[in-house]
Amino acid sequence: MALNWFKKIVKDYPKFWETYLSYFDENQSKEQRFVVFDCETTGLDYKTDRILSIGAVAIKNNQIIVGDFIEVFLQQDIFNPETVTLHGILKEGKEEKVVEAEAIIRFLDFIKDATLVGHHIDFDIEMINQALDRLNVGKLENQAMDTDVMYQKLKSLPQEQQSSLDELCDIYKIKKSDRHTASGDAFITALLFLKLKKKLEI
Template sequence: MFDALKQKWNRKKLTDERFAFLFDAPPENEVVVFDCETTGLDPKRDDIVSIGAVKIRENRILVNEALHIFVKQSRQISHESIAIHHIRHCDLNDAVSIEEAMERFLYFIGSRTLVGYFLEFDLAMINKYIKPMIGITLPNRREELSAIYYDRKIPMIPQGNIDLRFNTIIKDLSLPELQAHDALNDAVMTAMAYLKLTQKHYT
């Protein structure tokens, strides 16, 4: 009841009708897994450098339809950030504006459920740009990978001392480790973990 009222209120606040599809019924058996690489961990102060996203449809990761966007930066990227994601300012010569990146991201996700690791942070970064553009934050349903992992592990470890670090989850699930801190690679690894945790097959 409350969720329905919230969605109705958000729909009224939408200022750009091109994105009314965000409120459509989501496609059956589809979710989008995404990840952002950023200049830091403060959504108010830092910026998005790249976005990676993949769709899961019928328990299959559609890597051939993946989204991988690099975003132009108005400021030099710090050495600390480069040390993490290895994206330098000179690597962004063919990058797009944040406005174009957000539009492409919205058309890609549609009304699908969003899945991610440390999803609250990535959503805060996305919403920082989305709200001024369309008047609302993302209305999509969301699922946090670490929460799903915790729920699966807690019956086996009642004392609750569960390591929720991303690389620990990937290793524990016996999944291949791709190059870390690459937005698309992280999205693909998260998608594999999500499928395994939800007892679905993955490819």
């Protein structure tokens, strides 16, 4: 009885969500793939702010796969002009913009079951989860790694001693090109991740 009820709940999910969940089937052959991603947002309150853009790039075999990336800009129903100086995304900019649902579906289709990587990634994941909630589906199932947590582990730092992406780029001599764009920050974080991964011998 309970199983039938569960199946009915699952059956009611939209096709894109069923497809996403299918990537976590235990019977699937697993090829380790990391996806480094970043969200530019209207602010830092995940409950009231919205995603402006998502940038992500894949890593396989300790190499950034330059051709395996996604960048999507979202239509801005909520607009905060004060943050434009930071991310440079205008409400009526030249970029092709899609509705939030389309952006999230594209993102899920790109990440599949990859391990997600980001700098202070909890915020970005929560922004995605809030968008998923507005689509009446579940939360991200992917495992996640935070480059700041990796650095803390490498240097035996306390959890409360956080470092910014800029600070770690300076430490590891990573060029900060296209900083504060989702795709630029994703690529920079990918470079940082590979350096930390090698030092931690993960």
